[in-house]
Amino acid sequence: MRSTDNEENLGVQAAPSVLGVSSLVSFDRITKNFGATEALRGVSFSVAAGETVGLLGANGAGKSTLIKILAGIHQPTSGRIVVTGKERVFFHPDDARNAGIATVHQNIDDGVVFGMTVAENLMLDEIAKPGGTVFLGNRAIMRRAHVVQQRLELDLPLTAVVEDLPPSRRQEVAIARELAKNPKLLILDEPTSTLSEREAEKLFDAIADFKRRGIAILYISHRLSEIERLCDRAVVLRDGKIVSEHTAPMDTKAIASSILGELVLATENKTRKGYETVATFSGLTALPESSPISFNVRRGEVLGLTGLIGAGKTELLEQICGHRTATVGDMQLAGADYAPKDIAAAMAAGVVLVPEQRALQSIFPDENLWKHCSISLLSQFSNNGFMRRRREIAFAADVIQNFRVVCSGPDDRIGELSGGNQQKLLVGRWLSRDWKLLVLDEPFRGIDIGARSLISRSLREYSEKVPVLLCSSDPEEVIEVADRIIIMLEGEIVHEDISSNLNAEKLAAIMGRSSSLAKPQKGELLGYD
Amino acid sequence: MIEKTDQPLSKETTNRLNSVGIIKHFVYRYGLLAVLVGMIVYFSIAQPFFGTFINSMFILQAASVVAVVGLGCTVSMTVGGFDLSVGAAMSLSIMAAAGAMVIGNFGGFSAILIGMLAGVAVGLLNSFLIVYARIPDLVATLSSLFLINGLTLMGVGGQSVAKGMTFNGERTTGEFAPIFKWLGSGSVISIPASVVVAGSVFILVHVLLNYTRWGRAFYAVGGNPIAAAAAGIRVARYRIIAYLISGGLASVAGLMLAARSNRGDVNVGDPFLLQAVSAALVGYAVLGANKPNAFGTLVGAIFVAVLINGLTMFNFPYYAQSFVQGCLLVVALLMSYTLAQSRG
Ligand SMILES: Nc1ncnc2c1ncn2[C@@H]1O[C@H](COP(=O)(O)OP(=O)(O)OP(=O)(O)O)[C@@H](O)[C@H]1O
Numbered sequence: 001m002r003s004t005d006n007e008e009n010l011g012v013q014a015a016p017s018v019l020g021v022s023s024l025v026s027f028d029r030i031t032k033n034f035g036a037t038e039a040l041r042g043v044s045f046s047v048a049a050g051e052t053v054g055l056l057g058a059n060g061a062g063k064s065t066l067i068k069i070l071a072g073i074h075q076p077t078s079g080r081i082v083v084t085g086k087e088r089v090f091f092h093p094d095d096a097r098n099a100g101i102a103t104v105h106q107n108i109d110d111g112v113v114f115g116m117t118v119a120e121n122l123m124l125d126e127i128a129k130p131g132g133t134v135f136l137g138n139r140a141i142m143r144r145a146h147v148v149q150q151r152l153e154l155d156l157p158l159t160a161v162v163e164d165l166p167p168s169r170r171q172e173v174a175i176a177r178e179l180a181k182n183p184k185l186l187i188l189d190e191p192t193s194t195l196s197e198r199e200a201e202k203l204f205d206a207i208a209d210f211k212r213r214g215i216a217i218l219y220i221s222h223r224l225s226e227i228e229r230l231c232d233r234a235v236v237l238r239d240g241k242i243v244s245e246h247t248a249p250m251d252t253k254a255i256a257s258s259i260l261g262e263l264v265l266a267t268e269n270k271t272r273k274g275y276e277t278v279a280t281f282s283g284l285t286a287l288p289e290s291s292p293i294s295f296n297v298r299r300g301e302v303l304g305l306t307g308l309i310g311a312g313k314t315e316l317l318e319q320i321c322g323h324r325t326a327t328v329g330d331m332q333l334a335g336a337d338y339a340p341k342d343i344a345a346a347m348a349a350g351v352v353l354v355p356e357q358r359a360l361q362s363i364f365p366d367e368n369l370w371k372h373c374s375i376s377l378l379s380q381f382s383n384n385g386f387m388r389r390r391r392e393i394a395f396a397a398d399v400i401q402n403f404r405v406v407c408s409g410p411d412d413r414i415g416e417l418s419g420g421n422q423q424k425l426l427v428g429r430w431l432s433r434d435w436k437l438l439v440l441d442e443p444f445r446g447i448d449i450g451a452r453s454l455i456s457r458s459l460r461e462y463s464e465k466v467p468v469l470l471c472s473s474d475p476e477e478v479i480e481v482a483d484r485i486i487i488m489l490e491g492e493i494v495h496e497d498i499s500s501n502l503n504a505e506k507l508a509a510i511m512g513r514s515s516s517l518a519k520p521q522k523g524e525l526l527g528y529d
Numbered sequence: 530m531i532e533k534t535d536q537p538l539s540k541e542t543t544n545r546l547n548s549v550g551i552i553k554h555f556v557y558r559y560g561l562l563a564v565l566v567g568m569i570v571y572f573s574i575a576q577p578f579f580g581t582f583i584n585s586m587f588i589l590q591a592a593s594v595v596a597v598v599g600l601g602c603t604v605s606m607t608v609g610g611f612d613l614s615v616g617a618a619m620s621l622s623i624m625a626a627a628g629a630m631v632i633g634n635f636g637g638f639s640a641i642l643i644g645m646l647a648g649v650a651v652g653l654l655n656s657f658l659i660v661y662a663r664i665p666d667l668v669a670t671l672s673s674l675f676l677i678n679g680l681t682l683m684g685v686g687g688q689s690v691a692k693g694m695t696f697n698g699e700r701t702t703g704e705f706a707p708i709f710k711w712l713g714s715g716s717v718i719s720i721p722a723s724v725v726v727a728g729s730v731f732i733l734v735h736v737l738l739n740y741t742r743w744g745r746a747f748y749a750v751g752g753n754p755i756a757a758a759a760a761g762i763r764v765a766r767y768r769i770i771a772y773l774i775s776g777g778l779a780s781v782a783g784l785m786l787a788a789r790s791n792r793g794d795v796n797v798g799d800p801f802l803l804q805a806v807s808a809a810l811v812g813y814a815v816l817g818a819n820k821p822n823a824f825g826t827l828v829g830a831i832f833v834a835v836l837i838n839g840l841t842m843f844n845f846p847y848y849a850q851s852f853v854q855g856c857l858l859v860v861a862l863l864m865s866y867t868l869a870q871s872r873g
């Protein structure tokens with residue numbers, strides 16, 4: 001889709017509705033430059049009161065930038081924001097909040113303050129308010145947090161410290177904080193990217209409830225199924241411009257093409273059998289009280305590990321990759337005993353983990369891209385201890401090209417990249433070397449549909465040389481990339497099958513089976529369907 | 530394919546962006562160096578003696594001790610740490626080396642070895658407190674500051690160590706070895722020995738931090754220890770090494786100081802903590818590094834020495850030196866923090 005005429009037309013058509021009185025919030029020809037990068041190039045569209053609008057676009061299209069402008073974090077280079085008919089300029093997040101715009105950002109940890117309890121976090125704006133109460137004891141905070149909690153019908157552990165909560169609960173806190181201010185518009189930037197299926201389901205219920213209360217929602221996601229399900233209307237951003245608008249019922253094929261700017265062909269992956277067994281894991285325990293589990297991984301296959309959050313997947317992977325020591329059980333790698341005492345030892349043995357929490361576990365905030373590419377391969381890029389900078393940069397340039405990382409070059413700081421592009425780089429850097437076993441925990445978080453199929457193709461190709469163990473709680477993703485799938489529930493393996501025998505619905509059904517049901521029989525384990 | 534850009538920027542926008550951007554960029558990267566050069570040029574014109582070789586060597590000599598301690602601090606800062614005990618480590622190694630020679634009649638090289646071991650021991654204590662006992666860096670090194678200072682005082686009974694002192698009621702017979710005389714007042718092709726030592730330390734630390742994989746690991750540990758661990762870097766090991774280097778370099782600085790005065794005075798290292806830390810912090814603003822770096826620390830140390838030397842020539846009152854140094858630090862911090870954020 002290279003027709004700029006088409007895009008211009010859309011821009012013109014959108015103009016009248018921008019100034020329409022009925023709209024709650026409108027963007028009028030917003031542009032935003034970061035140095036030489038033009039993140040937004042004249043974006044105009046509006047959200048009516050009570051409407052749910054989906055905002056879509058590939059990684060780096062400018063979605064987060066646009067909503068950060070609406071949230072008062074960035075100021076537009078040019079253009080206007082109109083809220084209920086009045087032009088508004090937001091210099092500070094508080095300005096946006098006071099105008100009734102609440103934002104839950106992509107990086108959920110931006111929305112909570114570590115080291116404080118949930119109750120304190122809920123009351124944060126009260127605490128920060130200039131001219132607010134001077135004396136605000138623990139007791140008072142607790143009491144008021146209770147009131148908020150009741151009004152929003154939540155059951156958060158008020159006395160817990162935020163960093164002790166799993167990401168999904170932290171997000172609930174961040175959302176609750178925003179809702180407590182009775183916003184007219186709630187912006188959710190990729191809210192499900194840190195949630196499991198079941199938790200996402202809870203979020204959707206909550207969204208339905210917000211809609212009922214007449215709150216307009218601007219919803220950003222890479223998952224078309226969510227947009228289809230939740231939104232009345234969807235706009236697609238590409239390269240900082242609105243390229244198309246869609247109304248329910250959504251034509252997801254057309255949306256996908258519009259996001260990528262090219263026709264999308266469905267990729268049907270053949271299920272492969274795999275070759276020799278490379279790694280055998282027996283008698284490992286995922287959760288403290290669960291019974292031991294065993295499985296193996298073969299070269300020539302991608303083994304998908306799925307299950308709800310809390311099923312014990314991450315705990316299992318961490319034992320395999322030396323992030324924590326396995327207390328019981330036996331691991332074999334390429335025919336030899338394997339018992340890594342730490343991460344470095346696991347890597348020396350050839351096992352690497354691409355961890356789940358990108359910002360926390362993979363990113364050095366002030367460093368540039370090429371340093372991120374070589375940091376885990378320091379000995380490969382050095383000679384007698386001296387770094388070979390030229391080779392490092394060339395390597396980064398390769399990763400950037402192969403994984404289509406949108407950036408201006410290896411010298412960019414990682415913080416300047418959009419979330420999805422960071423992820424492409426951080427996954428891509430591992431595939432340059434032949435490890436013994438590559439393990440990935442939720443590698444597709446926040447990645448657009450184009451990049452997802454790019455990465456899953458690369459992983460499948462890579463698995464011809466090195467077995468790949470991939471963990472994801474999104475059924476669609478596992479089925480797209482894996483040849484064989486293991487489903488975990490509360491620390492135990494409840495089902496194993498080749499992916500061509502499964503589909504997203506079946507998977508979701510097995511994943512969600514409650515523990516009160518009888519444990520599966522041996523026959524059921526093998527012969528689903 | 531995802532298209533990146535399909536329209537080039539208009540000429541006008543590019544120009545406007547560039548001229549503002551270039552000025553900001555220049556100030557951010559070269560501002561401090563430009564001020565330093567400007568100052569040197571000004572002082573040299575106004576006071577011809579300032580620009581002579583002899584005076585520049587005075588300046589470098591004045592900067593050398595601060596530079597060496599500061600380079601140690603820089604290393605501990607790269608791993609995200611902070612070493613408050615460098616001054617105490619200096620004092621300890623001064624007393625240990627001076628005591629070894631004066632009281633124990635040891636030779637020069639043994640005294641140097643003893644002094645350096647003392648500094649490394651402080652590093653060991655720090656890494657034990659920080660890495661194994663998991664005490665936060667600031668408070669851990671603060672407590673070793675007091676511990677080590679106290680220990681030093683107790684060791685020599687609160688008195689200075691100099692030739693002919695009485696210790697435990699007896700007159701001592703030892704004296705400072707020739708190597709210390711050389712370190713204090715000798716020279717290599719008319720460059721003072723302490724400048725040569727500081728220069729070598731700078732080159733070693735600079736190469737370590739910028740060109741080796743250990744340096745890369747140091748910065749990674751400081752940038753995000755969790756991510757560094759996930760990348761297979763043994764975080765604890767690097768933090769220990771960083772504190773050992775910090776303590777070791779403090780002892781080198783201590784020996785340089787002892788050689789200069791040929792005696793060991795109690796707590797002479799104390800003022801160097803703040804001097805060194807401020808040199809390292811000024812260094813953040815050099816070449817827009819915005820992080821601890823060896824070259825910046827060196828420039829930071831020289832900057833202060835130039836400033837004080839020049840101002841002294843203009844009969845600037847000595848009691849206002851702190852104030853001037855404070856101004857320098859604020860300007861440097863404004864450049865590295867405030868300007869860095871408003872860029873782009
Ligand atoms: N602070 C910044 N400095 C420089 N460039 C930036 C900055 N923030 C964003 N950009 C650039 O702006 C463009 C749009 O980024 P943005 O984060 O809005 O993308 P996005 O659509 O949210 O992508 P994703 O789906 O990956 O989250 C990208 O090219 C990005 O590199």
Ligand SMILES: [Mg+2]
Nearest residue numbers: 064106418419
């Ligand atoms: Mg984004």
